[in-house]
Amino acid sequence: MIENNSGFMIEAYGLAKLFGSHAALRSVDLKVGKGECVAILGPNGAGKTTLIKVLATLAKTSGGKVRLAGFDIAKNAVQIRRQIGVVSHQTFLYDNLTAYENLKFYGKMYDVPDLEERIFEVIEQVRLTTRIHDLVRVFSRGMQQRLSIARAILHDPPILLLDEPETGLDQRSTAMLSELLKKLIAGNRTVLMTTHNLEWCLELGNRVMVLDRGRITYEETGHNLGLVELRENYNRHTGVAS
């Protein structure tokens, strides 16, 4: 790993992403320090998923500079992939493989040392030990999302990118996911999370940002905010009538 002189785990300067003539991200500046959890709110089409995809090396930038864990995204994509774990509303899991087989596959792809031991460790963390040899297709949506978190942390990445991980979950599963994420965040991981859930932002995020039409329009430290105030600010900065 090259030396991360800036001290930030995620840095974006003037980040832009164009799809043809449509600008999904416009000059986004972002800095996330080690151990920090930043929550990004925004309406549909604001550019949240595009931002996560760019940071996860799944989409190329159209302009600007991005560094993760000190690595330049344009030059060191493979090294960056070792430093990140991604949880999306899509689980990236194979339905016809068991939970164990899915983790074994991804573990091999990430060269995880002591893989067997690590699989049982992460499966325990997401409380799926008793279902480890069940096919993923028989799992509920909540269980699949927990297994998706196990997949994302299997290689113990210092950075987690979460793209609306609560999508499609019922209240119980969301609460369970929230507890799980709190533990992961407490483990000194750097987390960047997009969500529509304002309560989650305050519960999990040290910092809250609002992304609207490809721009960061609002930023505040989490503990300075209450839910009502956040909702008002969100509405104001996304043009939603309160």
Place this chain on the structure above:
Amino acid sequence: MSKVFAIVWKDILSELRTREIVVSVLVFAILIIVIFNFAFDSGKDAIGLVAPGILWVALTFAGVLSLNRTFAMEREKGCLEGLMLCPVSRDVLYWGKMIASFILMLAIEIIVTPIFLVLYDLPLFVPELILITTLTTLGFVSVGTLFSALTVNIRARDIMLPILFFPIVVPVIIAAVEATQIALDGKPFSDMASWLQIMGAFDAIFLVISAFTFEFVIEE
């Protein structure tokens, strides 16, 4: 190399569980062979001329069905993104998917070819067919895996794949038909050497080109 085999293991295990590709492709290939068998009277001398063509039409069309699923199955649950997030160079993904497709197609051919030989009353023991089939399948999947990745995000991929893929793969199919003809006629091995060389050259060229260009095809 272990990552390539991790992808192969995952694809084969997944297929063994569902038999989604093998069963449908197998039925399709056998149907083509049976339909042609009814269309041509196998008692006529002409059958010797058209039989190799029929075999390779069946295997080629069935192969395209199989290739269509190669990357389509990765789209479900965003697994393609999961693969793209792995810290490996893109050619590892290509080799993994290509080898898995190669094994699946060979498995289909191992079943279809004897059925074809029996239905068309052709000699059952033709060892040269093993070499011809292996070389043809390798060329077929080397290009097919690349085009399967290219068309995975296209809405009409079921149609687009054969349209883009067949013109490229024509040389290896022609060589396969000619070499199969020579093998079924019982002519000496030296007679088919030039066709085998064409297949070998095609395989070598397209394995290298496909592995090299895969990154540009699969990336956004």
